[in-house]
Amino acid sequence: MASTDLKHMKEDQSRDGQEKISEENKFEASLYGGKDPVLTQVDVPNMTEPRLFGTHMPFPSLPKSVKESNCKIIYICRNPFDIFVSYWTFFNKIRLKKSLTELTLEEAFERYCKGICIFGPFWENMLGYFKESIERPYRVLFLKYEDLKEDVNFNIKRIAEFVGIPFTQEEENNGVIENIIKLCSFESMKESNGNNSGTVTVNVDREFFFRKGEIGDWVNYFSPSMIERLSKIMQEKFSGSSLSFKGCP
Structure with missing residues (x-):
């Protein structure tokens, strides 16, 4: 992850927000995006x-x-x-844009608890x-x-x-990690021209993601009742695993 990679990341983020769906997004959208004409099949073998x-x-x-590679x-x-809160607010923005009625907090929570999610x-x-x-x-790095x-910095x-591309001591001394942290911060990503204008996949505004x-x-x-219900679901579903999250009641 050398300084040249950082340069490429900056170039990618500065692209026009009106640009068509990136290759990495097409991979998923071509499977789940329906018949949108923009969502062409990805030619994976010929990608660089x-x-x-x-x-x-x-x-x-x-x-x-993928699983066996x-x-x-x-x-x-x-x-x-x-x-849940992020999910609810995000999809209500999409519903409003499509002139659909917003889901109430209670309606969305009921679906979420039943596992009715994309x-x-x-x-x-x-x-x-x-x-x-x-x-x-x-093969799999699980991050929270x-x-x-x-x-x-640690992560x-x-x-x-x-x-397989650890930072060199020279890169650390030259502040490459700090530059990447600044570039990939929530504030920087949100203010990027490529993320605060234009649309992705099925006409979803980029700004909805932030x-x-x-x-x-x-x-x-x-x-209180919502807290109790979701806590019980997590306790039941994650039982037998060591998976847990900070900040949960």
Whole structure:
């Protein structure tokens, strides 16, 4: 992860927000995006290596060619309480744009607790990658948003080592890690021209993906009964695993 990589990251972020869907987004959208004419099939074999893809797909749903390959998988998740608030506000923005009625907090929460979510119940999505990261830690790196926010420097190094491109001492001395942290901060990403204008996939505004980036905002939305219900679901679904999250009641 040399300074040249940082330069490329800056160039990528400065692109026009009206640009068509990036290759990494097409990978997922071509599978789940319906018949949108913009969502063309990705020609993976002819893409320049190293290839980078982003997806929300559960681990069991990944293609066999991915699960049995030597590719590295970095999975990032967050506190299920914060996920719900983010999920609810995000999809209501989409519904409003399409002139649909907003889902009430109660309606959305009922669906969330029943696992009625895009890409499946949150607990199944998390556990699939979590178990794989324990069985094959050299292939799957399981990260939590809360840990990333708490110690960004440590986790940036951890990611670099995981993908086999650790920072050199010279790069550390020259502030490369600090530059990457600044570039990839929530504030920087939110203010980037490529992220605050234009649309992605099925006409979803890029700016919809950025709200607060805070940890623990769920306390401003959850009632005592909601806290109790989601806590019980997490206790039941995560039972038998060591998966837990900071900031949960």
